[in-house]
Amino acid sequence: MKATINDVARLAGVSKKTVSRVINRSPLLSDATRERVQTVIDELGYVPNPQARALALGRNFLIGLIHDNPNSQMVLGVQQGILDALHGTDFELVVRPVDRRSPAMLDDVRAFLERQRLFGVVLLPPISENDALARLCEESGCRYTRMGSAMLDTPDRMVASDDQDAVKAATEYLIAQGHRRIGLVEGPQGFRSAKERRIGFEAALAEAGIDLPKGYMTQGDYTFASGLEAARRLLDRSPRPTAIFASNDEMAAGVLHAARQRGLSIPEDLSIVGFDDTAIAAHIWPPLSTVRWPILQMAYSAAVKLIGDAGDDDGPGKQSRFPSALVRRASVAPPPQE
Amino acid sequence: MKATINDVARLAGVSKKTVSRVINRSPLLSDATRERVQTVIDELGYVPNPQARALALGRNFLIGLIHDNPNSQMVLGVQQGILDALHGTDFELVVRPVDRRSPAMLDDVRAFLERQRLFGVVLLPPISENDALARLCEESGCRYTRMGSAMLDTPDRMVASDDQDAVKAATEYLIAQGHRRIGLVEGPQGFRSAKERRIGFEAALAEAGIDLPKGYMTQGDYTFASGLEAARRLLDRSPRPTAIFASNDEMAAGVLHAARQRGLSIPEDLSIVGFDDTAIAAHIWPPLSTVRWPILQMAYSAAVKLIGDAGDDDGPGKQSRFPSALVRRASVAPPPQE
DNA sequence: TTGTAGGCGTTATCAC
């Protein structure tokens, strides 16, 4: 019912191999035959069977997205970016969540890669920070691109933002508004992004000569609930911080929640800055000042690095570092008079 | 390097076909051979190659998720539910967004299905409401499950909530609080969910004998921005509505935004109810009363219907109708005194 | 520049 390479070969009066050469753009092929075969291909509406190719090549035309991520907005953004890059190609996207804490995680991924013979995978933070995982991909003969908050790998397999810089700038912005008592809701232990963001935060304070009291730095795990909890601790301090930087938007939303529960006005009594610029940032009230992670572009670039779109070597595909930008919204104001 | 069916056959002293029978749980097979072969399989850690199976069977071990959805939270929830169902099976999830408005949509999907030879697909609303699409899946020999707000297909290929009922209950709740001027932010034209929810809304009003003034029903497109716009129109009415039901949470967040911009207090001046119970509902301030769509369970069930988990015939897999529940949070209060 | 033979790892057919 569906045309195969044999049908094309027969009708074009050539061998299967020649058709194969046309499909795979082999350079050693006369223009005449190429054209003749191509005509038949078009007439028949022939499309090579991916299953057969996968078997013959030992490689599937699938791109995997491997993640273990507490932030759903980010996962979706990445999917969107990858799909944009894959659009119009023969590749499809396979989603594979894993459990970072499971001792079987590496074995699971290995089994997955070896079974499915993926063409390549995109690794999302925080699991992208796991060097053993990257090594495993390589061993399994699977290309990979890691996404992260700092360069953890060679540029051809890495797409990175500079969180340290971005948070430094965000903190400087708070300082410029007059804030001196600035609380931090840090991300979870073991996350590179959490570390980078804290370093940026501390760097800004140090440069401004601000010496933070004990207890102004607290930790969350990138969830709303943890932001809520952390904010309660911070708001119990005396004197209270006049501004809080949360390491991601979800926790920032939690901070806002906690502040409201205490009857504080935002930004009059407390300024808040988040990180990521996910949808929630613009949708809560007041709109949240935050750092925009160019997630779509990063994911797009990650996918392009895998499938190697030769079409735009100087285009977005070649980029490895992506700067983040501060987005100023209504959640920041000068501190209240004392 | 990796064991194949031939290795197993040789070591077990049987033919390939016999090994194949063991893998596929063929009933006509002596227990003795089955056991012998199974031992070798375990020793070698043999796993059948999915690419080869796909070629031989003309069918891939992939489940597709086809969607064109304005609501990212929902897409993620569905992915989660499907992946839960697929966990521990040989199936993988392939994500395929499509453009509802493109004239080439159906052809694209057909090409996708015929090329990839998916085992089955889950269709998300609103595209799941497209009967031509369902027919196309069938023609392509691809199983499917549709998710939706009402039964649009036979129970074995449908997973449905009862939005009409749920919204009726939610509206009755507002009425019971004393509200009489209740605004509606309807979903977009052509969405079955929008229609069902409006019908439920109107039914509750009719039963309570409330005759809504013109202009209290307005339309959005399920986005935050459209909720904002619609709320502005509603709040311009005189007399102003004392409560607003928005057909999804994102629009409800927009309503809240618009109300705040006018300096209204929620819920003192205006009560708001949303629909979906996505993450944003609990994270905005005040927390949003909403209708919980059991999306994880529905998606789980949709996947089970595809892969036919015989393990739990009476379990969640068999279910086709899923009731929604009202979630009461702080965004609703009695109307202000006049 | 093109064609032939053989293989990728599995399942289906049909004898034994």
Next chain:
DNA sequence: GTGATAACGCCTACAA
């Protein structure tokens, strides 16, 4: 019950 043999549709080596 079990096993040769031939698909499945494509690709690589090697030969011409």
